[in-house]
Amino acid sequence: MEDRFKQEPTLLRPSAGTKYCTIFRAPKSQEESNPNAYKPHIVSIGPYHHGKPQLQMIEQRKTRVFSILLDRTSDDDDDGPGLDDYFTAVASLETDIRDSYSEDLNCETADLIEMMVLDACFIIELFRVGGIDTVMIPGYEDDPLFLTNWIVAALMIDLLLIENQIPFFVLQEIHKLSRSPYDGDRSINELALMFFNRVLQRPEEHLRWYSVVAITHLLDMFRLCLVGFAPNRPSPKVKVDEELLQLMPSVNHLLLVGIKFEPRKSENLIGVVFDHGVLRIPPLTIDLLTTSFFLNCVAYEQSYHYCDKHISSYVVLMSGLMGNAADAAFLSQCGMLMNLLGPEKDVARFFCDLAKDVQFNFKEC
Structure with missing residues (x-):
């Protein structure tokens, strides 16, 4: 009996409830009211919905996207990062990645690292193709996945689901490794906001306000942009009695x-x-x-x-x-x-x- 009370919870991470834990399942009451509102319809990002049969079409395309990225960055720079560099960089973040999720992930290290690398590369390449209007990124000239309006709209919705997130620091790490001339001096924050600016409709100079904002994940970034917070500017108030x-x-x-x-x-x-x-x-x-x-x-x-x-x-x-x-x-x-x-x-x-x-x-x- 005494041993049972000393056991650690197996479903929740020890980090659950701390400021480092930022990715959750939808609260039960909300899920019961809208059972399909928190589940991805076209792409799985992160572990919560990984491997679901209805999401396999894009899941299989992620490896091709990663291959295009590797080929392009090696062409841009003979000393550019290789496959092992991406996996090593993300592996160093494993503990922080696991602590970002409220649930204890039933996922082996190798599988988790591969998932994070493929998901992050897919997202960043989507931002480049869908957000940078001035150039066509090589490898995607005729790609229906990134160029078909209804697919891009569906991807945008899925990227803003509470259960479909990866930590923003993973995107930052992968972006540092995969930077190319097409990015210019844009941060990953700016690339993301340029993509979402299809619906935000903000002047491009406003997007730079968010280049140094502490962001937990893409849903949080979109939230902060709508709220209007930016560095060195006062946090807005709802001026209603x-x-x-x-x-x-x-x-x-x-x-x-x-x-x-x-x-x-x-x-x-x-x-x-x-x-x-x-x-x-x-x-x-x-x-x-x-x-x-x-x-x-x-x-x-x-x-x-x-x-x-x-x-x-x-x-x-x-x-x-x-x-x-x-x-x-x-x-x-x-x-x-x-x-x-x-x-x-x-x-x-x-x-x-x-x-x-x-x-x-x-x-x-």
Whole structure:
């Protein structure tokens, strides 16, 4: 009996609950509400969904991508890194990699290192082909995987899933080894944001703000970009009265008491301002990618105690405002909501259902 109480947990890593543990399964309550929202549909990244039969098409292509990368970097530099260099570099990070996952990975060292190398190379090459518009990266001239719009859109969604992440420091290490003239002076942060800028639509100079930001993984990077944090700039605040946020009336109720609504030009999504009877909200495009992002970002903020909860706060705010389809329709008419999801009632229901899973201290928002 005494020995049983001394046993270490076998499913959770000892690092679970520390700031180093940043990659989680979706909380059970959220997974039950949206069982398919946290699972990749086209590409597996990291260990949680590795080896699933429906993801094998792209899994098999990862070795070809790695081969193209090796051939190109060796052509660019006769002393360029070889296969062993990539595996050795990532092997030195094994403990940190394992500590980044909340679950104890049932994965041999060799398999884990190979997975990380292939996944990181695949992601970085995707960023190069899909983000650098000025040149065509050799080896991908006719590659449907990286050049077909619907596939790239599906890849983008899968790369922002909470359960489909690898640590960002692995991407940084692989990028250092695989740098080529096509990258210019861009960091991996900038390459990633240039790829995601298809939907972010930010000026390129803004992307450089995030070149030195501490990032845990790609979902966190996308979250920080929408929140608007950057070095040497104050962290943004949702400028809505605390009591108003906790008991946020719907659009219709606010209109009845004379509150006005206006779209607000802002660098970040959460730049909501309530001032002199006017609620100003930055425009939001709601589509398959943004709904997937909100679901997974809320799951991340609920799981990782060392990050702010700005996106969760925003979801609660929008849930209160959009009590029904008419509220969502009004925001659309005012230019604060571009609905590409479907009927307005679906948008209102989405935020309402997601807000039910949000738990946080309002004083931290």
